[in-house]
Amino acid sequence: MAVVGLLLFMRLQSDGSYVTDLLPGIMLASIGMGLTFVPITLIATSGIPNDDAGLASGLFNTSQQVGGALGLAVLATLAIGATDETLAGVGGEPQPADQAQALVD
Known part of the structure; x- marks a missing residue:
């Protein structure tokens, strides 16, 4: 989902509209990154001794x-x-x- 959102940024034009051109990519990228970074952090720190x-x-x-x-x-x-x-x-x-x-x- 994050990759799709970032790929949508590639089609941005200088005269584009925020709502139709930029917002969909922002929404997909932010939701995808939110769904990715938290599990990656949990995986990276799980199984580690408390010390x-x-x-x-x-x-x-x-x-x-x-x-x-x-x-x-x-x-x-x-x-x-x-x-x-x-x-x-x-x-x-x-x-x-x-x-x-x-x-x-």
């Missing part, structure tokens, strides 16, 4: 945070690469003379 429960919980939360940070870094790198390719296709970075002319226009 090690804090350590197991800390390791699990740390791995979630590091995974999220690395995932964000990878996605940001991909987005920057795609943006650079798009800008190169339309003439690259604006030159100072172009910027000055844009202010006059």
Whole structure:
């Protein structure tokens, strides 16, 4: 369910409507993640002796945070690469003379 919600985000348009375009993906992704993260946390910490429960919980939360940070870094790198390719296709970075002319226009 979470994957379907995230895939719905791929079809978003800049002129889309919140209710018809964004909200269905948000609802599916949030419900799916809610139904996924709690059982995963329970599985990760079940069967652990009480003396090690804090350590197991800390390791699990740390791995979630590091995974999220690395995932964000990878996605940001991909987005920057795609943006650079798009800008190169339309003439690259604006030159100072172009910027000055844009202010006059």
